[in-house]
Amino acid sequence: MKFTEPKSFSSLSDKERHIVFEYIKHVALEEAKDLAAVNMWNPDWENDPKTLMYMLCKTDTLTGDNGEYYLIFDELGEVACSAGVYRSEFDKSFGVATRLWVRKKYRNLRLGGVTVLKAVRKWCIEHNCKACGLTLNQYNRHIVTVYKRKGVGVSFKPSLKEDEFFYNGITEVDFPVTIKYTKQWVAYEKLDSMYEFDWESIRAND
Numbered sequence: 001m002k003f004t005e006p007k008s009f010s011s012l013s014d015k016e017r018h019i020v021f022e023y024i025k026h027v028a029l030e031e032a033k034d035l036a037a038v039n040m041w042n043p044d045w046e047n048d049p050k051t052l053m054y055m056l057c058k059t060d061t062l063t064g065d066n067g068e069y070y071l072i073f074d075e076l077g078e079v080a081c082s083a084g085v086y087r088s089e090f091d092k093s094f095g096v097a098t099r100l101w102v103r104k105k106y107r108n109l110r111l112g113g114v115t116v117l118k119a120v121r122k123w124c125i126e127h128n129c130k131a132c133g134l135t136l137n138q139y140n141r142h143i144v145t146v147y148k149r150k151g152v153g154v155s156f157k158p159s160l161k162e163d164e165f166f167y168n169g170i171t172e173v174d175f176p177v178t179i180k181y182t183k184q185w186v187a188y189e190k191l192d193s194m195y196e197f198d199w200e201s202i203r204a205n206d
Helices: 014-030 035-039 052-058 111-126 138-147
Strands: 067-073 079-087 094-102 131-136 177-179 182-190
Touching (some): 014 035, 014 052, 067 111, 079 111, 111 131, 138 182
Parallel strands (some): 094 131
Antiparallel strands (some): 067 079, 079 094, 131 182, 177 182
């Protein structure tokens, strides 16, 4: 199976955007047991700021200097995986990777980490962000372990290429923080080795 290079949502044709909208709807309806899927789409998405559809169509969060959304298509023209990036509310020099999703049949290919998150990291560098990272809820905190080791029972970190997410290492905040009124955990890469942030200032209340 061949895949395209990451394409930005802003550069897509109307036909490709229609495919993306159908993909987002499919994720929400067919994979609803996954807690992350509920924030992709719902019938009232035009009035639901939590959904990806709302972010793409009703806001400028994922456009221009604020952010972008990237997609990779397979050779059949279907969306294989996608992820966005935006400047965080707590620090505009921190780029947050968001809405990472890989179609189930491709989840063993590292499409998320090796391909689409490369585009996210590149965006952060090109837009002078000092750090880029993931914000994780309780149900998906385990995702960060994928970037620490090659598999279950393997204690060493996989070798990363210079353009891959977390190439400079993973820094994890030791406690949960509050972002968008939600308790979350943060794992990030310093793009500027001198980057510091007062995480205590947004520490979540227990």
